[in-house]
Amino acid sequence: MAESDDVVLRADNVTKSFGGVTAVDGVALRARKGTITAVIGPNGADKTSLFNVLTGFDQPDTGEVVLYGRRIDREPAWKIARRGMVRSFQTPVGFPLLSVWENLMTAGADQSESLWSAVFRRSRWTRQERELASRADRLLDEIGLGAVKDQRLEDLTAGQTKLVDFARLMMVQPQMVLLDEPAAGVAPSGIGKLSEQVSDMRARGITLLIIDHNIQFVFAVSDYVYVMAEGRVVVSGTPGEIAEHPTVAEIYLGSAT
Ligand SMILES: Nc1ncnc2c1ncn2[C@@H]1O[C@H](COP(=O)(O)OP(=O)(O)O)[C@@H](O)[C@H]1O
Ligand SMILES: [Mg+2]
Incomplete structure (x- = not known):
């Protein structure tokens, strides 16, 4: 069986x-x-x-x-x-004082980076950060939160907060x-x-x-x-x-x- x-x-x-x-x-x-x-x-x-x-x-x-x-x-x-395997919570958690966009960026991807490339290939770091930033922007647009991305999480409605929580999970692919x-x-x-x-x-x-x-x-x-x-x-x-x-x-x- x-x-x-x-x-x-x-x-x-x-x-x-x-x-x-x-x-x-x-x-x-x-x-x-x-x-x-x-x-x-x-x-x-x-x-x-x-x-x-x-x-x-x-x-x-x-x-x-x-x-x-x-x-x-x-x-x-x-x-x-x-x-x-990641999960969301019925009552979402996040960083109330950070912006919506920053909340997504804290979730970032788990991309391994050697010390060597971190120290000597700085441009690669910035490229990764740019990729994360554009992923955050795209996710927020797709979920309809583009207009509030610079607002603090604490200023959002409960429903918007749930959508931020969902988008934050998506950041880790x-x-x-x-x-x-x-x-x-x-x-x-x-x-x-x-x-x-x-x-x-x-x-x-x-x-x-x-x-x-x-x-x-x-x-x-x-x-x-x-x-x-x-x-x-x-x-x-x-x-x-x-x-x-x-x-x-x-x-x-x-x-x-
Ligand atoms: N850590 C816990 N200690 C004691 N009781 C708990 C705990 N977690 C959940 N329960 C109980 O389990 C029951 C079901 O809760 P829950 O899983 O939240 O249901 P649902 O998500 O289906 O609404 C509740 O009555 C709650 O009191
Ligand atoms: Mg429940």
């Missing part, structure tokens, strides 16, 4: 308890290369807790998490990020991206741009796992959907299958706002 090679992220039997109370409860999921997989479900379904154990921000009690064929469930978050409610609080025009961006990432072979409450957004962009309730995956399928599933309407629409 060989698993197909296109599984980038695999989780099996992932369980996490807090103070003796089971939160994430035996979750299994797959994210395939160059696809968008969504995790939906009501508030408190443990979606964010699941992201935490997938990305090393928390350790699961049982189960395994495998990225590109390698067990990562005992690795620290920083190491997982350096393996090319990741292979696998987990987004925790990227559309929450974002204006409709911003959601359109976000949809274009994630679809474009998929076309470039990047693998995405997205939690979101915005069902229109989720169904429009995703290839496969997992529905969580009370820490478990209760149903999974294509957006078409999920949209028509009676249990989903009951579980999800019954308690989500």
